[in-house]
Amino acid sequence: MTDPKYFTTNKKREIFELKAELNNEKKEKRKEAGKKVIAAMTVGKDVSSLFPDVVNCMQTDNLELKKLVYHYLMNYDCEDPDPLIRALTVRTMGCIRVDKITEYLCEPLCKCLKDEDPYVWKTAAVCVAKLHDINAQMVEDQGFLDSLRDFIADSNPMVVANAIVALSEISESHQNSNLLDLNSQNINKLLTALNECTEWGQIFILDYDREAQSICEQVTPRLSHANSEVVLSFLELLPKDSDYYNMLLKKLAPPLVTLLSGEPEVQYITLRNINLIVQIRPETLKQEIKAFFVKCNDPIYVKLEKLDIMIRLASQVLAELKEYATEGDVDFVCKAVRAIGQCAIKVEQSAECCTKVNYVVQEAIVVIRDIFRKYPNKYESIIATLCGNLDSLDEPDARAATIWIVGECAERIDNADELLESFLEGFHDESTQVQLTLLTAIVKLFLKKPSETQELVPLTTRYSDNSDLRDRSYIYRCLLSTDPVTAKEIVLSEKPLISEETDLIEPTLLDELICHIGSLASVYHKPPNAFVEGSHGIHRKHLPIHHGSTDAGDSPVGTTTAMNLEQPQVKPSQGDLLGDLLNLDLSSPVNAPQVSSMQMGAVDLQGGGLESLLGSDLGGGIGGSPAVGQSFIPSSVPATFAPSPGPAVVSSGPNDLFEFSTGIGMAPGGYVAPKAVWLPAVKAKGLEISGTFTHLQALQHMTDFAIQFNKNSFGVIPSTPLAIHTPLMPNQSIDVSLPLNTVGPVMKMEPLNNLQGAVKNNLDVFYFSWLIPLNVLFVEDGKMEHQVFLATSKDIPNENELQFQVKECHFNADTVSSKFQNNNVYTIAKRNVEGQDMLYQSLKLTNGIWILAELRIQPGNPNYTLESFPHCVFVKFVKDQMVVDVWLSF
């Protein structure tokens, strides 16, 4: 192109010749012509008459010619007298996202940034952001950022707004996130523009300013703006705690409410945001509750959202809710009645009113059960009415609730035995939930009125195929036959209170969401990084999952060599984990029945089922699991369970037990040989680790014990100090329980489930580390929605998958699934492909990480060899949406 020969053509004929050449059939000729045209253009000749011919050449696969054409176009269009065309050129060129073209974009962009027309400026400003997206370095080199900064001072508000939005877009991917110094001078400029620009411009500026809270006062008039977004953007600006804020809140309520008269979609967004605001400051909208009353032509999603907010604002809405119970939409009515129940729990005086609701009896009964739970012995008068309705109930939920009430209030119902007997007739046709509840109710009845119930108790549950049911009835039978007094204590124990607030958002998340008012995050009620890759802004701490290298040898101190040897190198901990879960038979009674889990939990921990775990089940074992499963059992497990008081464990919260027994033992070795073995106890909610702590030389007594954990991946910390009050004498051992919770500081560990800690006493500090079995960290709400599961699993790249097989596993799909569920691994879907059962599972860890798994079971193929895959487990590990998957086999 810079070849001098192109610059030496005759004047008159050249246009004509170029025209002919541009239309030449040969590619080479056309390219040559193109070069000549550009050359002519560069020296300032007018070749604009060639426009149609040049454009014709665009249809080529020759990159060089294409570039020439683009260059021509940009050059001519950028000099067009019409600013619309000049702007169109930069806009369109910015959209051609080909790296090689960008160099041609530079020059015209430079021109446009110095154009005389503000319309071109505002387009050019956005184009800088586009260019930055393709080639950030070029933007830096050309000093386009400075041009944008200069635009801030422009008199045209639209230019300012676009410059601001371009800067904020660039700053998202720029190493220096503060591209514009928000000094008072700049702020003043922005404020001037703010008063004059379009609603969108106002949003851009307000969004950019979100840290400059000082300007709040000056932008209050924005609340008078018609566009909802402007209002929400303003909200974002508000300082989070100050007197001024409170004053502003008063001004804020009416605009928010006014937004609710907009389009349903806008209403929805507003409601989702209000939902957040009322959780922090319910007083803001307390006066406005009427605005949330449901209109019959609201779309369902608006109705549900309004309902949710009203539950939060509660108290005066009860009457309103009653009216919804007459609505036509069944789902909505059910939710409305549930809402009444939730209100009753929240506001004591409204409870009486609630118990009179008889619109939707079935749902109401479920609600009444909750009311009984909350206010026992208060509203027994309703029982008579209830008993009258027994026959009409067909929903399992409602039946179970009724049975629970009958069992609970057995001493006040004269014909309780008859009522329960009537349910017994169709016992085998009932759902599991009803069967379990019925079983418990009968036991309660027996304990309360032994004389009347004798004939009911020898219930034939042994023919049931449901193992939960069999186990539970077995436990009851053992309990009742050995020690009725203890049985009474357990079954009729105090029930923990049910919580008042429903599905509140966790405070840290709430704080974060409040910072994202108006954005998608505030609509999803999820932190941005849960659905956006590499999102910016305020990050929640999160941990990448690491798998594979969970070799116990990694842990610095403490774990014994014996342990290392026992664990084959190829067998990472996840395999063990799944193996464990398949083995964990005993815990099934704990959390299977929702209704009566309170009594059951108590029973369970008495260890009825424990022996069965330790005995037979593990014997056959799963090939992969002995390291964690078997090796620790003999010494520590029985001790672990003996002192645990039942109900305390079952009560809410991560009330975890940390079992710590100290003894003088066998291990030879150095000064401190903490032979720590830490065993996963099988509990839905908690973490139960048991350890043996060996000490050789200490011949004097030990006192002043204390324990501390390092920061770890899951924020596990002791929730109470280590309580060893008496001095520990030589040859003596003490069993101590240490409750743990997961609210501590978080730091990623290697391996992930590594937990380091120290025990201090009057002699020294002993350090050790162990691996937390992951399964204790599975939380109850680990059930992913079907849709989400599908969507997420499709998006996991193949290389992130992990696969391994579990051998010698003699369970069918249903058993496996229920075993998993008892350990908070939930089956999302099940299907049968070519004779194999496929189970799709999800689980969630305490820190919010999701793990998805696919389990393939070939029934009737108890294969012991490694070559075939009798029971294959594919596990996909998903961390939010970023996925770390590992492929394992053993």
Add this chain to the structure above:
Amino acid sequence: MSASAFFILDVKGKHLISHNYKDNVLLSKMAYFMPLLVQQEEEGALTPLLSYGEVNFLWIKHSNLYLVATTLKNANASLVYSFLCKTIEVFCQYFKELEEESIWDNFVIIYELLDELMDFGFPQSTNSKLLQEYIIQQRNKPETGKSRVPPTSIYPVSWPSEVIKYKKNEVFINVIESVNLLVNASGSVLLSEIVGIIKLKVFLSEMPELWLGLNDFMIFELIGLSGSKNKSVELEDVKFHQCVQLSCFDNDHTIFISPDGDFELMSYPLSTQVKPRIWIESLIEKFSQSHVGIMVKAKGQFRKQSVANGVEISGPVPSDADTPRFNMNVGSVKYVPEKNIMIWNIKSFLGAHFGLLSMEKEDVEGWPPIWIPYFTVSGIQQALSWVCYITQSGDYQLRTS
């Protein structure tokens, strides 16, 4: 921070328009939108925000079209929805009606408009009056040398590009108040508010500065007239047209330079209790297992001189209703089975009351409330010769027991 692509789909999910503002959402991902929507709808969990993998779909349904914006980021959701609503508004002003056919007929101009409405995902100018100045359906050949961009095109308000002179300087003011009302089954008013709009039609030469005087309580206080003598109204949440200088409102009269022609100057909600202008009572009688009679009584509670025009009363009818029969002493009744409602039309409504009744059907469940979507109480009051007051129904619902 905003949308990365914009789509218009027909009811079956076929793409009519697609405009990619940023290259990061693949068109192929749109294929997931429709199945997702259908599934969520079946599950009864449909929300205006869907997500598939990392793609978020923000959609609005308008007549037989879906307008969808997609984004990969934590976009400003309310901004995107406002933009979608605004887009519909602009299209409607261009093509009268926005539906599949008008899209087919105008897709070139739609692309042109989309280019102006949004750039790189950032909403630009959405003022349709302003857009119409340079995006026109039949564009004349431009005169070379003269800019077609109106000098003010980058301002939010479309002031006339040249100095206009009228022989007669006129301003017409329409005060339109819509009443939102919610009454429960027992007849007590749960919610009653007025949303007022002041509309101006301005024909003034040379764009003079205008002042607006309101009988707002606050302003009376400011200028020393206390509210006792004059009827003052407390305005809570006034929203103004962009031409109004917001900074002045809180401590001054309202000053503005008006654009030419029609525009909405301000809107204000009032939570004052008003007597419902039209009162509905309904009585549901069960004659037998499969026979139900509904009696509806509508009563006008306004002055005799006034007339309400175009009153439309919609009442719910059970979805399994069979050959309902209607009887009325005024107006006409239409049964709309696809919406499960009957609509009772009364062209001009006086102070008397009316009954209508009887339909046959099989089963009775809950009865949703009756609502009145549109009616106009033409209580026209000519306070000043060029000001016109109209009362309209907004969201007007009376529940049945």
